[in-house]
Amino acid sequence: MKHISFYLSFLFFFILFFSIKLSFISFHPFILFAALSFIYILKKNTQQHFFFFKHLLVYILSIYTLTIPSMLLNGGDIYYIYEALAVPVICFFATFFVFCFSYPSFFKVENLLPKLITWSLTLQSCITLLMYQNKKISDFFYTLISHSELQEKKLEGVIESSSRFIGFGIEFFGAAIVYSFGLMFIAWLYCHYKRSLYLLFFFFNSFIGLFLARTSIVGVILGCIYIYISKLRKSKSSLTIKYSLLFLIIIISSIYIFKNDISYFILKQDPNSPTAWVLEPIKNFIETGETSSKSTDVLLEMWKKTPDNIQTWLWGDGYFRKHSIKGGFSGYYKDIDVGYLRIIYSTGIFGLLAFLIIQYRMLNYAIKDTSIANMKLYFYIMFLLLLTKGFFSFTSQIFLIYFFQKNTKICLKKLY
Secondary structure, three states: OHHHHHHHHHHHHHHHHHOOOEOOOOOOHHHHHHHHHHHHHHHOOHHHHHHHOHHHHHHHHHOOOOHHHHHHHHOOOOHHHHHHHHHHHHHHHHHHHHHHHHHHHHOOOOOHHHHHHHHHHHHHHHHHHHHHHOHHHHHHHHHHEOOOHHHHHHHHHHHHHOOOOOOOOOOHHHHHHHHHHHHHHHHHHHHHHOOHHHHHHHHHHHHHHHHHOHHHHHHHHHHHHHHHHHHHHHHOOHHHHHHHHHHHHHHHHHHHHOHHHHHHHHHOOOOOOHHHHHOHHHHHHHHHOOOOOHHHHHHHHHHOOOOOOHHHHHHOOOOOEEEOOOOOEEEEHHHOOOHHHHHHHHHHHHHHHHHHHHHHHHHHHHHOOOOOHHHHHHHHHHHHHHOOOOOOOOHHHHHHHHHHOOOHHHHHHHHO
């Protein structure tokens, strides 16, 4: 029975971490988790347990006070309210349920959250690799996942050409978010425990992450910076700096000496292979002198679509998604993926500032006085960088930190 509880707990965390929507369930598992969480709270003394929610829910609700003028002036849709308010609230209660269910199985595990994320990310990477190598395995996992029409259209061409990796329930920008966040935790584990196994996990997951989404480079670079700075602080020796500089000189010299061989290797790749897709910016640099790619070119064009009037800058247009004639939505408003611009067009510059400030306040509250508190700046920089590519709310990751890393023993004492 203990083994069943253990594996079920890990399965719930895996679904939660990757936000997996299963095809054999008509609704998102988060809704089920949140409903069970809500029922559990009602059975308990709500006044005693409200400390879980009062701080974070106040932060979530306060972010939308500046969206009211935009909605009144523009009469826009409610997609922004849904994605940036309703979804985080559901995530909050869903995370609370998974925490309550799984913690008894993992309560003896030191630094639970970093290890759970490392296990989950490594398992996801192994599944992703198997899905790419074997079509039957890929088809099996693919049938387990429910995709929207928009996702289906994006995935069709990628699956047929095998031009990049597709994960189990994650792909494209969503994969970049999850892998960047996860790689930071693996980097922390390596520095904390000084075990080479975690360094191996870091590089393995970095490799898979880049083949899933090139934007994962954000987590790879920040993770490497964290490891390097952590080593510098702990060593307290100039030898580390000297060896680092020597290593850097060797790397640069090797690239210069073998540049022709490297160029040949990059240029001879099959255009439809994942390797060619990952190395596309480097290939373009060799050929044209510019580190561009199809996706970066599109992204740069989106950045040019800034508002052309003061009212939109201040209060937005009130729209987050683009409506189709048949109903529903056919894409993002003005065909823009960039997170910053999507928020500005929806709620204006004041809404954007409120969003950024509240996200920081929530992160600061969740991570304060935890063993990973020194990661706060790295997480927020990662959040700001990823918003240049697309929109996402950092709240689901913050809730993981809040429940699984912050005062877990105190929380469980009040719960049971």
